[in-house]
Amino acid sequence: MNSQAPQVSEQQTPAVGQPYTRNQEACHDLSIRVRDLNLWYGKTQALSGLNIDLFQKNVTALIGPSGCGKSTFLRCLNRMNDLIPSVHTEGLVEMDGRDVNAVKMDEVALRRRVGMVFQKPNPFPKSIYENVAYAPRMHDLVSRKADQDELVEKALRDAGLWEEAKDKLQEPGTSLSGGQQQRLCIARAIAVQPDVILMDEPTSALDPISTATIEDLMDRLKQKFTIITVTHNMQQAARVADYTAFFHLGEIIEYNDTKVMFSTPAKKKTEDYISGRYG
């Protein structure tokens, strides 16, 4: 195996930069390429030598025990770690062939292309309408009111919230239920037409029904967006993710087609984790 290739089982390992062929049917295009990524908080190393190719219009789940670096890695993909003064990173994160950490990379433009949804729904203290319309207006994607209305409706429809919200668009986002607020946050993320949506444990604060709704939504959204999600829930990873990466102590131990990883994990550590022996 090439030392820079993602650590996947031999039969699934593509040449570096080459898309996987999944079930001999679909070839997936590369969205994000990570090579030799290391990250320190002060003197403490939190990510070590990460190599991974993330594919367009798929769901990739990041799994692993608490503190293994999943959220830290997610934040490397839209430079959210830049906001933490003690952070130092080395290595390459490339999106559509462009170095995300290049000096000339516009961070605002990057975060428009790479949206983020957090564990706890965090709507702005504004109306449902404004939660969705604000960022597209800021990014000059729309100016006319009619275009804004159209965009808000489309984003809410795509997030599966339109029917529940259409008659109360001027009410505060915070008046919605937790699950609805999370779908509002997804609508807000997709309203700026990103390529990638990062989700950091998006359902861990939600009840089972809201969780199932978000999982169905992820399945639909991947037709348009690349989704990378952190989850502690093995069943959720098995249900929603096309690919899964198993993290342990800041390293990627295994990365593979989810079905393959869950049925025949290549590494003992992965097997122990997914069978609940630790974590």
Ligand SMILES: Nc1ncnc2c1ncn2[C@@H]1O[C@H](COP(=O)(O)OP(=O)(O)OP(=O)(O)O)[C@@H](O)[C@H]1O
């Ligand atoms: N802002 C920070 N400053 C210092 N250390 C941090 C910071 N954020 C995370 N860490 C440390 O980096 C390591 C990885 O943390 P991270 O939150 O990325 O793990 P995780 O796998 O997402 O954990 P969890 O599943 O519990 O959310 C941990 O040791 C954590 O204590």
